[in-house]
Amino acid sequence: MSWLCRPRKGGVDCAVAFDVPCKRSRSVAMPKGFSVADTSGTVEEDTDSAILYGTLRGSIVGLRYYKGVVNNNEMVALQREPNNPYDKNAVKVNNVNGDQVGHIKKELAAALAGIMDNKLAVVEGVVPYGAKNVFTMPVQMSFWGREENKEAVLDQLKMHGFKLAPPLKECGFGSKWISGKTGPTYSAPVHAAVHLTTEQLKSEFDKLFEDLKEDDKTCEMEGAEAVGTLLLPHQKQALAWMVSRENSDNLPPFWEERNNFYYNILTNFAVKERPKNVLGGILADDMGLGKTLTTIALILTNFQDGKPLPVEKITSDKSYEVRWKKKIPEIRSCIRYYIYVCFFAAPSCVIPEDTGFGSVLAASPTPLKRKTKRKGTASIQSVEKKYSEDGPRTTLIICPLSVLSNWIDQFEQHTSQDFHLNIYIYYGSDRNKDPAILSEQDVVLTTYNVLATDYGVSKYDSPLHKIKWLRIVLDEAHTIRNPNAQQTKAVLSLEAHRRWVLTGTPIQNSVKDLWSLISFLKLKPFTDREWWHRTIQRPVTMGTPGGLRRLQSLIKSITLRRTKISKVKGKPILELPERKVLIQHVTLAEEERQIYQSVKKEGKVAINRFFNEGTVLAHYADILGVLLRLRQLCCHPHLCTNTSSSFSVGSNTPEELRQMLVNKMKLVLSSGSDEECAVCLESLTLPVITHCAHVFCKPCIYEVIRSEQPNASCPLCRSELRVEHLVECSLEEELNSSNGKKGGQEWISSSKINALMHALIELRKENPTIKCLVVSQFTTFLSLIENALKKSGFVFTRLDGSMAQKKRVEAIQCFQSSQAGSPTVMLLSLKAGGVGLNLTAASRVFLMDPAWNPAAEDQCFDRCHRLGQKYNVIITKFIVKDSVEENMLKIQNKKRELAAGAFATKKPSASEIKQTKINEIKALIDL
DNA sequence: ACCGCCGGGTGCC
DNA sequence: ACCGCCGGGTGCC
Structure with a gap:
């Protein structure tokens, strides 16, 4: 294995490869988020505001x-x-x-x-x-x-006797240079600013991915014989494109041949050796278009020089048994599928003793409760072996755990019965770490976490890093967008000939997020962050003319993206049924209205006071609390038990203070407002609350304290910050906060529940087999709705975040079943389930309460409005008239606009985020 | 001449 | 480097 620990050549790669110089000890485990300053490049994190x-x-x-x-x-x-x-x-x-x-x-x-x-x-x-x-x-x-x-x-x-000359107009592009006689002093700084309007940006953004109708992307190609599923036209196109990318030797983007040299038009760098293009790219099709299937087809169809992968053909039922079936209960969403984990021993292979499977090698998720070993009935008669002896033959697929079982299912479904692939699930504590065996497989499947764990233990012993892969596929690759995360580093240092990125969301927040992907694709010179930053990221974020066009042409040359509404040969790519969103206004009953008004009045007085005192930020959690209560009151009066406000700040004992902070944090977390950490601007992980009642990720705020010591201050309000003052929300408390079962309280309905029940009963009269999703952010509300469903004799099931994996799987299977007597209603918490959650049995959705983030709603609707949906989908949003909910709709629209233009603008600062939120608060409570 | 001037040796940090 | 700088050789006109 000559590639084993081979030193990387060339400095362009050094951002990745040279991060273990001899002066640093090699195995010091740095806690996540506490890495020492990265010496790899001169570009720092905060270059956006430069x-x-x-x-x-x-x-x-x-x-x-x-x-x-x-x-x-x-x-x-x-x-x-x-x-x-x-x-x-x-x-x-x-x-x-x-x-x-x-x-x-x-x-x-x-x-x-x-x-x-x-x-x-x-x-x-x-x-x-x-x-x-x-x-x-x-x-x-x-x-x-x-x-x-x-x-x-x-x-x-x-x-030192130097003086800066004013910035040049063409700064950063290096194309022109003005002779610098000792110039005048200096002129106004060039600010990093967005020169395009939101509207312009939006249209530019659209173009970025929609203008991809090139010839080489509309050819079709049939899958190899071993692909057991007929590909749809757009999937054949994708296959043709991927195969052509893997076999082409075109120059990478921004390189030209000029008199025997290869010239990079961005940096003006020239080399004699022809720069290699990535044999791969980004498949950025929308969810549901079949990225997984297309990738499986690619694996089977393009092994070497456009020839299919030599897989064993199973012809009859005799001879030696080499096939076992293995069940992996924890990660299987469907019990009736098995994964074939097969291995035929090549003479050179060492079979480890401890696998317990003889020549069958398999790993499983921990804890594996029972190991099922079965002898299959099929057998292999003839094995055509035409693998070239030296070249790598294994495709490594890395995905989040949540979609691992989906890959297994899809391999199962889409591989012809007559063939079988050697697939190894590199997962679980008993995973086999012998590189010789891994590199004998056709496919190795693993997760980002397993990869990063191996790599974290020792970069040199990580089995996946010892192998030169034929092909690496990153699924849901946006999980590696943080360049400093261990996962990203682990992924970037894998070796492969061909590299693919599968993602439904190519750009989540900004251009910045693209770097990891581009770097993974080994496109020179962007593997080095400095060149990426100087030639793409800065021009785009500063709105330099041509910057966006540059990014666009980069993306275009390596990406295939179709949306659900894209067309193939004039016809819609997917004949998805229609999707309609209806807004059903609800008027509160008199008693409900009274409670609502009194809470609103009280809240408004308090919030007004905060505005007048200028302490809005300090009371942010309290304000969210008010809004939360109002939203709850729109649903059902019982959702909101402690209508009395908790504005008392006069907590005395440390324990009281702690409890108050925990309560505030729970408020923030449970308010459904999708709070971001103001440091990393991502969703909160390991949330902690400061004494000034601001919530951050624990690692983020620790890092702030560490870097600002001895006198750290809160990033949001600048008050004193100390590690010992941070309060965590224990897991137990977090769980308790979600179930607000009110023991003795008598069941009553509410206006909203009445509206829902009316609709459900009408629907049942119309067609008793139609299935519905009833969605709410409040699990307690779902519990209240259960009562009403029971009373009216509905068969229902339920899926929320607190359920164990096993129960979820049961609930989903049960609901998806078309058997008579199967549930017709599923109570669903808005954010339950991962991206892959498939609830196509439902064709009606009742959204009981609006979400802050419209994207969360859309994602939820897509659970049933996706491939496999046979009927038109009708979504009903219940909105209480003259309430905070109506105002939330307005904010949702604003957010949609923002999301459309969010790309290419710099990320907002912490204070800008808060300002936006303050404005939202004003709008929400009619101030 | 404890100078100037000449011309050869030499050359990143 | 077709420079600067160094340091040895040298020394009226």
């Missing part, structure tokens, strides 16, 4: 000692070299390929060292004229940093 301070001309010396060459106008990277024995201020200069060009002249380096080491600015270089220099060459440097560091940088430079 402005251009100015430019400076300097010189690069010592050219003749290094092999790196530079073209005219080529970008170069400046890298500190603090351990240089001749000068601790040394700054070396590398070309785009990572080859050293020279050093920055020492007087200038002395000025830059402090600035770079303290991360006051990012210094980027472009060599205006580099082609023929022998000993030195000029370099035009741009200084980028945050507004507040500008003075410090200018001072540093001044101390």
